[in-house]
Amino acid sequence: xxxxxxxxxxxxxxxxxxxxxxxxxxxxxxxxxxxxxxxxxxxxxxxxxxxxxxxxxxxxxxxxxxxxxxxxxxxxxxxxxxxxxxxxxxxxxxxxxxxxxxxxxxxxxxxxxxxxxxxxxxxxxxxxxxxxxxxxxxxxxxxxxxxxxx
Numbered sequence: 001x002x003x004x005x006x007x008x009x010x011x012x013x014x015x016x017x018x019x020x021x022x023x024x025x026x027x028x029x030x031x032x033x034x035x036x037x038x039x040x041x042x043x044x045x046x047x048x049x050x051x052x053x054x055x056x057x058x059x060x061x062x063x064x065x066x067x068x069x070x071x072x073x074x075x076x077x078x079x080x081x082x083x084x085x086x087x088x089x090x091x092x093x094x095x096x097x098x099x100x101x102x103x104x105x106x107x108x109x110x111x112x113x114x115x116x117x118x119x120x121x122x123x124x125x126x127x128x129x130x131x132x133x134x135x136x137x138x139x140x141x142x143x144x145x146x147x148x149x150x
Contacts, residue, residue, distance in 0.1 A: 006066035007037040016058040076131040082143035097129035
């Protein structure tokens with residue numbers, strides 16, 4: 001998804017209160033915010049600090065995920081809690097994610113090609129696996145004895 005499309009979708013999501021509620025929390029008019037996230041408007045632009053504020057208010061990271069995707073990377077939110085049980089559960093989750101990817105891949109390739117819908121589904125499964133692996137990495141690092149600065 002395009003970064004501006006992600007911002008537009010986030011701001012206009014009724015689950016987050018819509019653009020009116022977000023604009024009020026940001027101290028700007030609804031019209032200005034709507035213009036800043038409108039993919040068809042070239043006169044107003046969303047600043048980086050405003051994008052971060054929107055993501056903090058909505059707890060929706062679609063904007064930064066779109067940025068990371070455009071740059072060939074991924075954004076993952078990581079649970080840093082590291083108990084032995086949480087590490088084991090995260091490790092099991094990474095294994096399950098790999099199985100989900102393979103299952104999705106098998107279904108996608110049944111007709112010998114991967115269409116756009118199948119591509120998107122595969123990308124979602126792969127993103128989920130990367131989040132699980134990154135979470136596991138951080139949890140293990142935080143659980144390491146004597147490691148106070150990870």
